Amino acid sequence: MVNKIWSTFIIIGIVFTLLTGQVQLINKIILESAKASFELTMQIFPVIALWLGIMNIASVSGLLKKISIIISPYLGKLFPGIPRGHEALSLIASNIVINMFGLGNAATPFGLKAMKSLQELNDKKDTASNSMVTFLIINTSGVTIIPTTVISMRMMYGSAHPTEIVLACIIATLISSVCGIIIDYLIRKKEGKRG
Amino acid sequence: MVNFISELMIPLLVLFIVIYAIIKKINVYDAFVEGSTESFQMILTIFPCILAMIFAINIFLESGLLTGVLELIRPVLSMLKVPVEIIPMALMRPISGNATLAILNNLLSDFGPDSLIGRIGSVIQGSTETTFYVLTLYFGSVGIKKIRHAMWTGLTVDLIGIISSIIIVLLFFGP
Structure with missing residues (x-):
């Protein structure tokens, strides 16, 4: 799937630019992509280093495990593949909660660590497990309570009520998350019980 | 007020984690350094995935194909009373976080x-995520090649999120 999308993007993009005669533009883009990705990686690197450190404190002290046991009866229903009290569950929960508060940057390391933890439970290492897919569908549906970026942008442009859109955001993200979970559940049921 | 709660979140979380570890008699400094060391390996795995994604997405976006498609569907959208100006942002949302923010900036x-x-x-910005980025980063970081139905479900969910956003705003603030 990724393979197909990736090649489609490149082929369509290059052919279309050549057809519309923008040869110089496409040269520039191809060369600049490497620099742009390096900059992006370097932006998230320190954040990941910092949070992996803090997270490890929580892991060594047994806090993550404790939280997992507490939330297992609730969140565990969405992730039947994760054993009760497994660290993965509290990492997923932390990622979702921090995302809800609009702190996407701080949430990412928890998400990556959750994926690592899920990969340990995964028996087919090159294929996504059910739990991984469910987790990422929830994540990409953008669960939010406080959309910090938008609020600050609205303030910057002098909105009379920068936060008036918060309720609308919560409802929209709630609808899409619930739909995502239902679609995922139906597909899983159709595929039969795997992983 | 809401921003204040959000700002309190991180300091309180760090404080709680450290105090809990001290009560459990853990060497917090060693644990921190040990955990942080893992980040190098993680970044090395992530970089090629991010590079591959940005490379393909930039070529696709800059080709101007999306703008062409937009012109084609413009009449249909104006019939549905959807403000056409919002569509580039909607199309861009799952693909590129930076491009979406730039468009939103212009709209505002x-x-x-x-x-x-x-x-x-x-x-739309506040209720959706950059699906391509999240999937590339998260699956890439653990070397998953077959992502099953994650991509198209993610994109469907984005579409549902964007349509809900438009309908809800029209209901709340509409004329």
């Missing part, structure tokens, strides 16, 4: 944050 400065278009843009 051109139409104002309290206009219908400004509000729809704000809600």
Whole structure:
């Protein structure tokens, strides 16, 4: 799937630019992509280093495990593949909660660590497990309570009520998350019980 | 107020984690350094995936194909009373976080944050995620090649999120 999308993007993009005669533009883009990705990686690197450190404190002290046991009866229903009290569950929960508060940057390391933890439970290492897919569908549906970026942008442009859109955001993200979970559940049921 | 709660979140979380570890008699410094060391390996795995994604997405976006498609569907959208100006942002949303923010920035400065278009843009931004980025980063970090139905479900969910955003804003603030 990724393979197909990736090649489609490149082929369509290059052919279309050549057809519309923008040869110089496409040269520039191809060369600049490497620099742009390096900059992006370097932006998230320190954040990941910092949070992996803090997270490890929580892991060594047994806090993550404790939280997992507490939330297992609730969140565990969405992730039947994760054993009760497994660290993965509290990492997923932390990622979702921090995302809800609009702190996407701080949430990412928890998400990556959750994926690592899920990969340990995964028996087919090159294929996504059910739990991984469910987790990422929830994540990409953008669960939010406080959309910090938008609020600050609205303030910057002098909105009379920068936060008036918060309720609308919560409802929209709630609808899409619930739909995502239902679609995922139906597909899983159709595929039969795997992983 | 809401921003204040958000700002408190991180300091309180760090404080709680450290105090809990001290009560459990853990060497917090050693644990921190040990955990942080893992980040190098993680970044090395992630970089090629991010590079591959940005490379393909930039070529696709800059080719101007999306703008062409937009011109084609413009008549249909104006019939449905959807402000056409919002569509580039909607199309871009799952693909590129930076491009979406740039478009939203323009919408807010051109139409104002309290206009219908400004509000729809704000809600779309606040209620959706950059699906391509999340999937590439998260699956890439653990070397998953077959992502099963994650991609198209993610994109469907984005579409549902964007349509809900437009409908909800029209209901809440519509004329």
